[in-house]
Amino acid sequence: MTKPVTPLLAADAIIELADRPGRPIVLIERRYPPPGWAIPGGFVDIGERLEQAAVREALEETALRVTLRALLGLYSDPQRDPRGHTVTAVYVAEATGEPRAQDDARNLAVFSVDALPELLAFDHALVLRDYLRFRETGEVAPLRGGSGNR
Structure with missing residues (x-):
């Protein structure tokens, strides 16, 4: 049987620090290309659920044990x-404690949602715009029919 060619699958977690005023978020500066600041995350392992991958990647990259919300x-x-x-x-996701850059993270920083970095990897500027909408309204972003953005 020929194996089908399909897209790779990843899971990311926007980590809010629940024990800090304003619930800032954790971003990592990527160690490997493409460069830029990114939401912690990575590829899903065979046999792993998406949720498990998001929690695992958050721990591997930030040393934080997260709870998905x-x-x-x-x-x-x-x-x-x-x-x-x-x-x-x-x-x-949310976490408490002191994050540390680990694994694929060259650096790590905690950002207020009002002062996010300009150089973001992948489509994370779009993702973070959707997150800000979610944070303000509790609603996820509408589907972008035909645009391929979501």
């Missing part, structure tokens, strides 16, 4: 990752 959305634009077609499930 909501599924923000699925992002599937074939151009979203310059390395190849990758679909990601993005969760909103």
Whole structure:
């Protein structure tokens, strides 16, 4: 049987620090290309649920044990990752404690949602705009029919 060629699957977690005023979020500066600040996350392992991958990747990259609160959305634009077609499930999560850059993270920083960095990897500027809408209204972003952005 020939194995079908399909997009890669990833899971990301926007981590809100629940023990800090304003619930800032954690972003990592990528160690490997493409460069930029990114939402912690990575590829789903065979036999792993999306939720498990998001929690595992958050721990591996930030040293934080997260609790997933909501599924923000699925992002599937074939151009979203310059390395190849990758679909990601993005969760909103919370954690407490002091994050540390680990694994694929060159650096890590805590950002107020009012002062996010300009150089973001992948389509994370779009994802974070959707997150800000979710944070303000509690609603996920509407589907972008035909645009391929989600």
